Amino acid sequence: MLLALGTVFADGAALAQPRLPLIVVLMHGKEDALRNRLEGLIEGLRELGYVENRNCRMEVRWSDNQLDRLPALARELLAKNPDVAVGFPVLSAQALQRESRSVPIVIASGAGAQRLGLIASLAHPGGNVTGLQNQLDELAAKQLEFLKEIAPNAKRVMTLSSGFSAAEPEVRQGSRVAAKAFGMTLIEALADSPAKLAQVSALCEREQCEALVVLLDPNLQNFRLEVIAMAARLRIPSAYPVLEYAVDGGLVTYSSDVRSLFRRAASYVDRILKGAKPADLPVERPTKFELVINLKTARTLGIKIPQSVLARADRVIE
Numbered sequence: 001m002l003l004a005l006g007t008v009f010a011d012g013a014a015l016a017q018p019r020l021p022l023i024v025v026l027m028h029g030k031e032d033a034l035r036n037r038l039e040g041l042i043e044g045l046r047e048l049g050y051v052e053n054r055n056c057r058m059e060v061r062w063s064d065n066q067l068d069r070l071p072a073l074a075r076e077l078l079a080k081n082p083d084v085a086v087g088f089p090v091l092s093a094q095a096l097q098r099e100s101r102s103v104p105i106v107i108a109s110g111a112g113a114q115r116l117g118l119i120a121s122l123a124h125p126g127g128n129v130t131g132l133q134n135q136l137d138e139l140a141a142k143q144l145e146f147l148k149e150i151a152p153n154a155k156r157v158m159t160l161s162s163g164f165s166a167a168e169p170e171v172r173q174g175s176r177v178a179a180k181a182f183g184m185t186l187i188e189a190l191a192d193s194p195a196k197l198a199q200v201s202a203l204c205e206r207e208q209c210e211a212l213v214v215l216l217d218p219n220l221q222n223f224r225l226e227v228i229a230m231a232a233r234l235r236i237p238s239a240y241p242v243l244e245y246a247v248d249g250g251l252v253t254y255s256s257d258v259r260s261l262f263r264r265a266a267s268y269v270d271r272i273l274k275g276a277k278p279a280d281l282p283v284e285r286p287t288k289f290e291l292v293i294n295l296k297t298a299r300t301l302g303i304k305i306p307q308s309v310l311a312r313a314d315r316v317i318e
Contacts, residue, residue: 020053020055020056020057021055021056021057021083021084021273022056022057022058022059022080022081022082022083023045023056023057023058023059023082023083023084023085023086023269024058024059024060024061024077024078024080024082024084024085024086025038025041025058025059025060025061025077025085025086025087025088026061026063026070026073026074026077026085026086026087026088026092026093026095026096027060027061027062027063027088027092028063028065028067028070028088028089028091028092028218028219029062029063029064029065029088029218029219029221029222030062030064030065030222031062033221033222033223033224034088034221034222036244036259037088037108037109037258037259037262038060038262039259039262040258040259040260040261040262040263041086041108041262041263041265041266041269042058043263043266044262044263044264044265044266044267045266045269045270047263047266048266048267048270050266050269050270056273059077059080059082061073061076061077063092065219065222065223067091067164070091070092070095071095071098071099073095074092074095074096074098074099075099077096078096078099078100078103082103083104083272083273084103084104084105084106084269084272084273085100085103085104085105085106086105086106086107086108086265086269087105087106087107087108087110087131088107088108088109088110088218088262089107089109089110089111089165089166089218090107090110090111090112090113090116090118090133090166090167091110091164091165091166091218093105093106093107093110093113093118093129093131094116094118094166097118097127097128097129100128101127101128102128103128104128104130104272104277104278105118105128105129105130105131105278106129106130106131106265106268106269106272106278107129107130107131107132107133107265107283108131108132108261108262108265109131109132109133109134109258109261109262109265110131110132110133110134110166110167110218111133111134111165111166111167111170111171111216112165112166112167112168112170113129113131113133113166113283115166115167115169115170116166119283122282122283122285123282123283124279124282125278125279125280125281125282125283126279127278127279128278128279129278130268130278130279130281130282130283131265131268131283131284132261132264132265132268132283132284132285132286133283133284133285134167134216134256134285134286135256135285135286138174139171139174139216139241139254139255139289140159140171140174140175140178140213140215140216141174141175141177141178141181142254142289143175143213143215143239143240143241143254144157144175144178144179144182144184144213144239145178145182146239146252146254146291146309147211147213147237147239147252148182148184149306149308149309150237150251150252150303150305150306150309151210151211151237151303153210154184154210154211154236154237155183155184155185155210156184156185156187156207156208156209156210156211157179157184157185157186157187157209157210157211157212157213158186158187158188158189158200158203158204158207158209158211158212158213159172159175159186159187159188159189159212159213159214159215160189160190160191160200160212160213160214160215160220160227161190161214161215161217161219161220162190162191162192162217162219162220163190163192164192164217164219165215165216165217165218165219167216168217171215171216171217172188172215175213175215187203187204187207187209189203189204191220191227192219193223194223194226197223197226197227197230200230201230201233201234204234204236205234209234209236210236210237211236211237211238211239212231212234212236212237212238212239213238213239214227214238214239214240214241214245214250215241216241216242216255217241221242221244224240224242224244224245224248224250225248225249227245228245228248228249228250229249231250231251232249232297232300235301236301237251237252237301237303238250238251238252239251239252239253239254240252240253240255241253241254241255242255242258243255243257243258243290243292246292246293246294246315246317247292247317249294249296249297250294250297251293251294251297251298251301251303252291252292252293252294253290253291253292254289254290254291254292255289255290256286256288256289256290257286257288257290261286264284268281290314290315291309291312291313291314291315292313292314292315292316292317293305293309293310293313293315293316293317294317295316295317295318296317296318
């Protein structure tokens, strides 16, 4: 009898599988618009030896660009007892932290974490959140700088955001300081959905805007095609904060490579799974930025891109 019981326990031990670490991901946005970012994270994890269902598990949730869904999605993911959570952008990380101060949280990309109280500082996060954060004031300034070179006579410039970004104050302030330095007048507009773009377009025409700067705002990326189409209808030069805008027809983008930031976020996941604490992992900021120019759009608008700008472009779309 004892031998038989021993055989049963031995068989059970053989059948038992070790628990695979669980990585949960909360993405604010629509999957069809932002899927490449998630692919960057998965790519980074694979480079570090993590393969889903072989030595890790992954659960992903998308908000479909509805901010009010983030709290419920965060609760749903954290109820699965993950080993680490990844959030994009900062608002997703905030939703996760509101539900747990113990589960490690990695910001894949975003801004405003310190202002929202998620971290104490970039160098010493101090809590359960760390990751990567964009440089916002510098980015807005460079967008306006390139517009000034491409369209030197444009003095009335519209800036567009959704109003819901965690870093809205910093981005707006950066654009205002730069506009003053370049002698520009800003017309500030908000659109949290494609339906609001008709009002933005009417405002631009009424205020006689001569150029458009789309500020770094994850919410806008989910309807970037509509934003680009609006700029085309208005026939004004425009500068954007993420590479995909230029690929999809925007005139010029100046940005970090967001996909590479997600790939880099995988290294935070790896270190945390190996025992590191988020409080001890400094928040990183991108150091490489890319200037991309869409010459096809420039020709459509009748704009000749100065050679001085073309010479600095990392990529030119013909």
